[in-house]
Amino acid sequence: MNALRVGLAGLGTVGGGVIAMLRDNADIIAARAGRAITVTAISARDRTRDRGFSTEGLAWHEDPMALASDPEVDVVVEVMGGSEGPARALVASSLAAGRPVVTANKALLAVHGAELAALSEKHGTSLAFEAAVAGGIPVIKALREGLAGNRISRVAGILNGTCNYILTVMREQGRDFADVLADAQRLGYAEADPAFDVNGIDAAHKLAILAALAFGRPVAFDAVHVEGIRAISAMDIAFARDFGFRIKLLGIARHDANGIAARVHPCLVPETAPIARVDGVFNAVVAEGDFVGRVMLEGRGAGAGPTASAVVADLIDIARDRFTPVWGAGSAALSQVPSVAMEQHVGAYYLRLMVTDRPGVIADVTAALRDAGVSLSSMLQRGRSAGEAVPVVLVTHETSEAAIRAALSRIATLDTVTEPPALIRIEPG
Amino acid sequence: MNALRVGLAGLGTVGGGVIAMLRDNADIIAARAGRAITVTAISARDRTRDRGFSTEGLAWHEDPMALASDPEVDVVVEVMGGSEGPARALVASSLAAGRPVVTANKALLAVHGAELAALSEKHGTSLAFEAAVAGGIPVIKALREGLAGNRISRVAGILNGTCNYILTVMREQGRDFADVLADAQRLGYAEADPAFDVNGIDAAHKLAILAALAFGRPVAFDAVHVEGIRAISAMDIAFARDFGFRIKLLGIARHDANGIAARVHPCLVPETAPIARVDGVFNAVVAEGDFVGRVMLEGRGAGAGPTASAVVADLIDIARDRFTPVWGAGSAALSQVPSVAMEQHVGAYYLRLMVTDRPGVIADVTAALRDAGVSLSSMLQRGRSAGEAVPVVLVTHETSEAAIRAALSRIATLDTVTEPPALIRIEPG
Numbered sequence: 048m049n050a051l052r053v054g055l056a057g058l059g060t061v062g063g064g065v066i067a068m069l070r071d072n073a074d075i076i077a078a079r080a081g082r083a084i085t086v087t088a089i090s091a092r093d094r095t096r097d098r099g100f101s102t103e104g105l106a107w108h109e110d111p112m113a114l115a116s117d118p119e120v121d122v123v124v125e126v127m128g129g130s131e132g133p134a135r136a137l138v139a140s141s142l143a144a145g146r147p148v149v150t151a152n153k154a155l156l157a158v159h160g161a162e163l164a165a166l167s168e169k170h171g172t173s174l175a176f177e178a179a180v181a182g183g184i185p186v187i188k189a190l191r192e193g194l195a196g197n198r199i200s201r202v203a204g205i206l207n208g209t210c211n212y213i214l215t216v217m218r219e220q221g222r223d224f225a226d227v228l229a230d231a232q233r234l235g236y237a238e239a240d241p242a243f244d245v246n247g248i249d250a251a252h253k254l255a256i257l258a259a260l261a262f263g264r265p266v267a268f269d270a271v272h273v274e275g276i277r278a279i280s281a282m283d284i285a286f287a288r289d290f291g292f293r294i295k296l297l298g299i300a301r302h303d304a305n306g307i308a309a310r311v312h313p314c315l316v317p318e319t320a321p322i323a324r325v326d327g328v329f330n331a332v333v334a335e336g337d338f339v340g341r342v343m344l345e346g347r348g349a350g351a352g353p354t355a356s357a358v359v360a361d362l363i364d365i366a367r368d369r370f371t372p373v374w375g376a377g378s379a380a381l382s383q384v385p386s387v388a389m390e391q392h393v394g395a396y397y398l399r400l401m402v403t404d405r406p407g408v409i410a411d412v413t414a415a416l417r418d419a420g421v422s423l424s425s426m427l428q429r430g431r432s433a434g435e436a437v438p439v440v441l442v443t444h445e446t447s448e449a450a451i452r453a454a455l456s457r458i459a460t461l462d463t464v465t466e467p468p469a470l471i472r473i474e475p476g
Numbered sequence: 477m478n479a480l481r482v483g484l485a486g487l488g489t490v491g492g493g494v495i496a497m498l499r500d501n502a503d504i505i506a507a508r509a510g511r512a513i514t515v516t517a518i519s520a521r522d523r524t525r526d527r528g529f530s531t532e533g534l535a536w537h538e539d540p541m542a543l544a545s546d547p548e549v550d551v552v553v554e555v556m557g558g559s560e561g562p563a564r565a566l567v568a569s570s571l572a573a574g575r576p577v578v579t580a581n582k583a584l585l586a587v588h589g590a591e592l593a594a595l596s597e598k599h600g601t602s603l604a605f606e607a608a609v610a611g612g613i614p615v616i617k618a619l620r621e622g623l624a625g626n627r628i629s630r631v632a633g634i635l636n637g638t639c640n641y642i643l644t645v646m647r648e649q650g651r652d653f654a655d656v657l658a659d660a661q662r663l664g665y666a667e668a669d670p671a672f673d674v675n676g677i678d679a680a681h682k683l684a685i686l687a688a689l690a691f692g693r694p695v696a697f698d699a700v701h702v703e704g705i706r707a708i709s710a711m712d713i714a715f716a717r718d719f720g721f722r723i724k725l726l727g728i729a730r731h732d733a734n735g736i737a738a739r740v741h742p743c744l745v746p747e748t749a750p751i752a753r754v755d756g757v758f759n760a761v762v763a764e765g766d767f768v769g770r771v772m773l774e775g776r777g778a779g780a781g782p783t784a785s786a787v788v789a790d791l792i793d794i795a796r797d798r799f800t801p802v803w804g805a806g807s808a809a810l811s812q813v814p815s816v817a818m819e820q821h822v823g824a825y826y827l828r829l830m831v832t833d834r835p836g837v838i839a840d841v842t843a844a845l846r847d848a849g850v851s852l853s854s855m856l857q858r859g860r861s862a863g864e865a866v867p868v869v870l871v872t873h874e875t876s877e878a879a880i881r882a883a884l885s886r887i888a889t890l891d892t893v894t895e896p897p898a899l900i901r902i903e904p905g
Contacts, residue, residue, distance in 0.1 A: 068625055068767050078692055078809035079624040081801075177622070183768035185614075185622025192798075193606070193614025195508040196497055196788030263507055321753065321774065338497050339612035339775065339785035345750065346771035356768035359625030369621075369798040372510075380507035 050083035051366040054120035056111040056137055057127035058091035058098055061151055061178070064351030065124060065358050066100055076359060080366035084359070087119045115140040122147045122365050124358060126178075130154035142166040142174060149361040151178035151354055157252035160259065160266035164373035174373050175361035180253040181206060181330040183353030184346040185360065190260040190334060191375040197336025199261040203299040203474070204332035205325050206253040206311075208348040209237045209244040210276050210296040214313075215326040218284045218293065224277060236328060246275035247296065247311040254298030258309045259374050261334060262302050263382050266374065267309070270386035271298075274312035283399055283469050286440050287315050289427065290397070293323045297474060306385040308392060313471050315397050320476025333476070392448040395424070395473040400458065401436040401466040408463045409439065415461075419454035421446045436465040442473070479512035480795040483549035485540040485566055486556035487520035487527055490580055490607070493780030494553060494787050495529055505788060509795035513788070516548045544569040551576045551794050553787060555607075559583035571595040571603060578790040580607035580783055586681035589688065589695035593802035603802050604790035609682040610635060610759040612782030613775040614789065619689040619763060620804040626765025628690040632728040632903070633761035634754050635682040635740075637777040638666045638673040639705050639725040643742075644755040647713045647722065653706060665757060675704035676725065676740040683727030687738045688803050690763060691731050692811050695803065696738070699815035700727075703741035712828055712898050715869045716744050718856065719826070722752040726903060735814040737821065742900050744826050749905025762905070821877040824853070824902040829887065830865040830895040837892045838868065844890075848883035850875045865894040871902070 053069070055062055069076065069084055077083045088106035090113065108114060111133050114123050123141040125148060127134045134155055141148045143166055150156070156163070156176050167174040177187045181204065190202070205211050209231065216227045228245065231237035243249050251271040259266040276296050287294050292315035300309040316323040321343055325331040330348025335341050347353040364371075374381060402408045409428070416423065427440040443451065451470065458464055482498070484491055498505060498513055506512045517535035519542065537543060540562050543552050552570040554577060556563045563584055570577045572595055579585070585592070585605050596603040606616045610633065619631070634640050638660065645656045657674065660666035672678050680700040688695040705725050716723050721744035729738040745752040750772055754760040759777025764770050776782040793800075803810060831837045838857070845852065856869040872880065884897055 064767070072625055072627055072766070075627055075692060076625050078805035079620075081806065183623070183765075184771055185618045188617060188622045189614045189773075191508075192793065193617045193789050194612070194785060195792045196501055196505050197785055198501055198504055263504060321750075324750065324753065336612075336785060337501070338493070338781040338788075340782060342613055342773070342775035344618075344771070344773050347769045352767040353769060356623060356626055356765060359767075360622050363624045364621065367800065369800070371796065371798070376507035377510065 048082040050085045051080065051362065052085055052087040052119055052121045053124055053362065054088040054114035054117055055086050055124045055126070056090045056114055057125065058089060059126070060351045061126040061354045062091070063098055063100065064355030065126065068355040068359050076363065080363040082366055084362050084366055088114055088117050090114055111137045112140060115144050115146060120146070122149065122362065125150040125152060126358070128152055128154070130158040135159055138163060138174070139166060142170055142172050145170045145172050147173040147365050149175045149358055149365070151176070151358060153179040153249065153252040153256060157255040157266060157268040160256070160373065165378060167373050168378055173365050173370055175364060177361050178354045178357035180256050181332055182346065182348040182350065183356040184330060184332065184344045184348070185357070186332045186344050187260065189342070189344060190257065191371055194334060194336050194339055194342065195375065197339050199302065199334055199336050201299070201301045201335045202257050202261040202332065203297055204257065205295055205322060205330050206250040206298045206348070207244055207296060208328035208330060209241065210250070211326065212236050212328050213245070214276060214279065214294055214296065217279070217281055221281050221285065223281045224279060245277055247273040250296060250298045250311045254300055254309055254311055257298070257332065258300035258307060261300065262307055262384065263374065263376050264307065264384055265381055267386060270309060272310040272312070272389040276313055278469065279313050280469065282438060283471065286399060286427065287397065290425070290442060291318055292316060292473070293318050294471065295323065299474065302384065305391065306387045308387040310389060310392070314474040315471055316474055316476045322476045390449050393445055395445050396443045396451050397471040397473055398441045398443065399469040400439045400464055402439050403463045403465060404431055404435060404437045405463065411461050411463065412439070412458055415457040416441070416454045419450045421450050421454050477511040479514045480509065480791065481514055481516040481548055481550045482553055482791065483517040483543035483546055484515050484553045484555070485519045485543055486554065487518060488555070489780045490555040490783045491520065492527055492529065493784030494555065497784040497788050505792065509792040511795055513791050513795055517543055517546050519543055540566045541569060544573050544575060549575070551578060551791065554579040554581060555787070557581055557583070559587040564588055567592060567603070568595060571599055571601050574599045574601050576602040576794050578604045578787055578794070580605070580787060582608040582678065582681040582685060586684040586695060586697040589685070589802065594807060596802050597807055602794050602799055604793060606790050607783045607786035609685050610761055611775065611777040611779065612785040613759060613761065613773045613777070614786070615761045615773050616689065618771070618773060619686065620800055623763060623765050623768055623771065624804065626768050628731065628763055628765050630728070630730045630764045631686050631690040631761065632726055633686065634724055634751060634759050635679040635727045635777070636673055636725060637757035637759060638670065639679070640755065641665045641757050642674070643705060643708065643723055643725065646708070646710055650710050650714065652710045653708060674706055676702045679725060679727045679740045683729055683738055683740055686727070686761065687729035687736060690729065691736055691813065692803065692805050693736065693813055694810055696815055699738060701739040701741070701818040705742055707898065708742050709898065711867060712900065715828060715856065716826065719854070719871060720747055721745060721902070722747050723900065724752065728903065731813065734820065735816045737816040739818060739821070743903040744900055745903055745905045751905045819878050822874055824874055825872045825880050826900045826902055827870045827872065828898040829868045829893055831868050832892045832894060833860055833864060833866045834892065840890050840892065841868070841887055844886040845883045848879045850879050850883050
């Protein structure tokens with residue numbers, strides 16, 4: 048059978064990884080794909096840069112859009128990134144030309160996934176994106192195919208390796224966020240501009256994709272509630288440990304009678320939960336299905352190798368003509384379940400205040416909680432030094448987001464409360 | 477599009493689960509399969525038994541072989557079990573008739589997988605078996621498709637829920653094997669005849685399948701070294717804990733320069749390894765690929781729901797015409813790497829002896845180890861009671877199976893050693 052000819056847009060870390068994998072494992076890949084898979088054309092910004100591999104014999108296009116029409120290309124691999132601009136244009140025009148696309152671009156799928164799925168459907172062309180979520184862990188395939196017969200009630204995960212690395216080092220070394228972030232940047236685990244990662248946007252893109260797949264509904268990035276990890280302190284990590292929890296940035300989507308709630312925020316997770324033990328740059332995704340029960344997948348969420356592994360798996364599917372609709376089902380078969388607003392969230396909360404250590408403080412705080420209908424499961428006050436600010440930690444029973452916010456806004460007005468309170472939701476894992 | 481019509485052979489726990497899932501989740505399944513999937517014909521031993529669901533409107537065949545030729549059937553689901561007899565005959569004749577087959581039958585795949593793959597290949601017909609390994613965890617799909625571009629160096633797993641349940645209860649409650657097995661039988665977690673599970677055969681069937689997929693070579697059940705968990709004592713579990721390990725029955729297949737080694741036996745696993753925390757009836761599989769790194773999948777390994785989840789996923793693949801060769805590649809593209817015998821295994825060992833507590837005993841034991849070239853990393857002797865048997869635990873550095881066996885056979889001849897020694901291999905997890 049003829050080789051599958053790949054046009055590769057983007058020659059950064061991921062593009063280099065794809066080239067290396069197709070070259071190093073050509074024998075295995077040809078066996079599993081039923082034919083050879085070969086890069087025939089590439090496009091990247093700087094032609095002169097030494098990337099550590101030869102581009103001899105490959106067609107070089109200054110404009111990535113040329114890959115959509117190059118007659119020597121059967122499938123386009125887009126690993127440039129960015130939800131707009133060239134990436135979006137290339138993917139859309141390739142699909143419109145009936146040319147299958149493999150992309151690692153979570154932002155593109157999260158923001159323009161509906162429109163791209165429509166193009167894929169109209170032209171009967173694959174749009175594959177295993178690499179967009181959780182790197183080399185085959186989580187897209189697991190949700191879209193492996194667990195496809197299940198009604199999924201919940202999907203949750205550690206979806207951003209940078210955040211998980213920072214939180215892990217903060218916990219292990221008792222250091223604060225800014226300090227660890229600076230280190231992570233030096234080590235290449237965080238970008239020079241880390242906002243996308245540490246503010247939770249990257250995880251939210253991935254969660255939006257997972258939720259669409261898990262629940263069989265159109266992708267809805269705007270409906271994801273997003274909070275990052277900047278406000279997490281070493282003190283809160285230490286207190287969490289005292290209560291038997293670890294702090295993780297989770298993406299969580301749940302489908303219940305009210306609809307679908309999707310949120311990314313730091314969580315206290317019981318240290319006995321499997322996901323609590325997923326540390327460093329590792330990612331993990333948990334799915335709960337009505338027949339399968341709870342399934343967890345864990346592995347490296349980023350980097351050249353894991354991302355290339357996912358891209359090449361998609362190429363093998365395409366080489367074998369294995370077709371799956373973008374969101375697992377055709378657009379007419381997607382569900383139209385409404386999104387649930389964050390205010391309707393119900394759960395337990397960790398609340399840490401800095402208060403002036405004088406009589407009546409705790410009475411004022413607990414009265415505010417009581418009046419909002421929030422009941423406490425435990426409280427911890429550590430260190431006493433009259434007149435100075437000391438931390439007080441409160442853990443609530445299940446309550447509504449609206450109630451805890453009402454209590455918090457009253458607590459924030461107390462003149463004995465010296466700093467904005469830290470509020471972290473508690474999740475089962 | 478026309479419905480995919482299923483002929484179901486076997487109406488036990490799994491068959492009932494498949495019927496329930498196709499009925500309860502018909503909407504989701506039709507959306508993801510692109511068409512309805514309906515059971516039209518069934519075959520089981522006892523027609524009169526009440527199974528809790530109606531068989532009205534379904535063709536009933538006394539002889540399961542009729543499903544291979546029933547013109548109202550598009551795909552055969554075989555959930556009768558057994559590597560020989562009706563299951564084997566039905567699967568072979570269905571494939572020979574060009575009719576795709578979904579099976580949950582690990583014994584059949586492990587023992588006759590090569591012959592069935594040849595039939596599948598000859599007739600261009602799917603033989604799908606996600607349910608054969610690790611229940612609802614999509615591990616076949618992960619290895620055969622999701623990680624398909626990787627050179628896998630090792631695949632390992634907790635593959636038998638009965639054994640994992642027994643070992644977990646032994647550890648948590650400090651009880652002995654026979655006692656916990658009896659309980660497990662009462663609770664339905666172990667069969668009346670538990671030999672297949674507790675002797676490691678079931679795990680070996682599954683490991684043979686995983687190894688064939690991971691390494692792209694023909695299935696080789698006879699080359700798997702198999703030991704069960706009958707010899708594991710509460711005492712060894714407690715000692716393991718003192719050394720920072722848990723005891724798990726693992727199936728492990730490794731591909732190195734010498735070839736492929738595949739073995740099922742109890743292991744000491746560091747309690748910090750993710751797989752060490754997989755308890756009770758849960759299964760887990762770890763795969764290590766050259767690009768993806770380490771990936772772990774975890775979930776329920778048995779039961780009606782998880783097994784049905786896997787069977788239905790395979791049916792959806794067939795409904796969508798997604799075809800994958802049985803062992804991931806065509807027979808001509810499979811590798812012919814030799815198997816490595818257990819005697820060539822190299823690793824660390826846990827050795828527990830019962831010795832008469834008198835002078836010179838330890839000197840004799842350590843001399844035997846030294847003479848065989850086995851070096852020790854630690855030793856523990858607990859309790860002293862002159863003249864009576866006391867346990868001595870030795871942990872070795874990496875050594876060869878041949879060396880430790882040579883040492884053991886000399887140790888067994890010492891008259892101060894009162895019981896057959898317990899020897900358990902140590903694995904990284």
